């Protein structure tokens with residue numbers, strides 16, 4: 001079947017300038033990893049986001065693995081996280097011995113909030129993870145207040161929310177640790193993989209380069225010969241007296257060079273996606289059964305455009321089926337509640353009292369919304385969406 005509007009695996013088209021930046025690295029950079037492009041990319045990102053410290057890494061998952069390390073978890077520590085999120089927001093914490101406690105989401109914004117987190121906190125709670133899903137920044141201040149009161153760490157998973165902000169403060173810059181992804185789907189992508197971790201605290205910042213690169217570090221004292229006793233030193237990254245196993249999470253110079261260029265354009269991309277989302281949502285206002293989260297402010301970057309289709313769950317499936325079979329438009333469903341996957345059930349995290357997350361997932365439709373959609377593809381999708389909803393309404397009356 002010839003798909004007319006695909007839920008593309010790629011978010012955007014690169015400009016000639018962005019392509020040239022990568023080619024320049026291919027031709028001339030030495031080294032090809034951990035060189036001046038990495039330093040410049042981190043520094044530019046740090047300023048862009050208003051972060052104290054920023055470190056590039058190979059993807060959002062690598063950033064989350066490092067975040068989980070930096071939380072210094074002990075077996076049985078509890079990590080509160082919404083069930084409605086991408087899997088790698090969660091499993092790095094479980095892999096380090098934490099018990100995952102699933103929080104619900106707000107039915108309107110589809111992200112978690114303090115009121116869902118607070119009842120789950122116990123003396124074993126150690127970390128709260130807040131994913132800004134779909135590109136909407138969760139209400140951070142009440143969550144931070146809860147955390148402060150109880151001495152908990154907060155990790156913001158801003159993988160989908162680059163550049164989104166509340167009152168001038170950007171996603172990922174509220175909590176102790178901020179996580180970003182430059183994956184192929186994202187509003188900023190560095191050739192499909194890429195990520196960034198930001199931290200506020202100096203002692204965490206100090207060990208990230210070692211954690212990111214196999215425990216390698218420079219010798220502290222000046223040496224007589226640069227090759228003795230070895231080219232570089234090697235040790236465990238240590239935090240609060242605890243050793244952490246390192247890994248290699250580095251991002252290549254070509255990706256970093258592209259990241260530098262794309263940071264100039266990502267806010268424009270966000271604004272264009274937001275404007276397009278507003279047009280699409282408003283054009284469907286005569287169909288209130290399709291419930292969007294409408295947020296015409298910098299707080300949402302519309303990384304994704306998702307809606308809940310009111311009615312029986314079978315109606316959502318009928319909608320997606322018709323959009324695909326009759327109009328060749330590929331909508332999808334996303335973020336199966338984690339407790340419903342065998343992966344989490346096998347870990348003993350199959351239980352969750354998250355009715356909003358379950359209800360949203362069972363009725364949700366995620367529309368193709370890559371930045372590279374053309375105006376005519378959008379107009380076609382809108383027209384077909386109306387026809388499909390009209391058809392479903394007519395069927396309902398029969």
Ligand SMILES: Cc1ncc(COP(=O)(O)O)c(C=O)c1O
Nearest residue numbers: 059060061086088089159181183
């Ligand atoms: C909310 C969320 N968290 C984590 C990730 C993991 O990022 P990556 O794919 O770069 O590893 C993603 C995206 O893929 C995501 O959307």
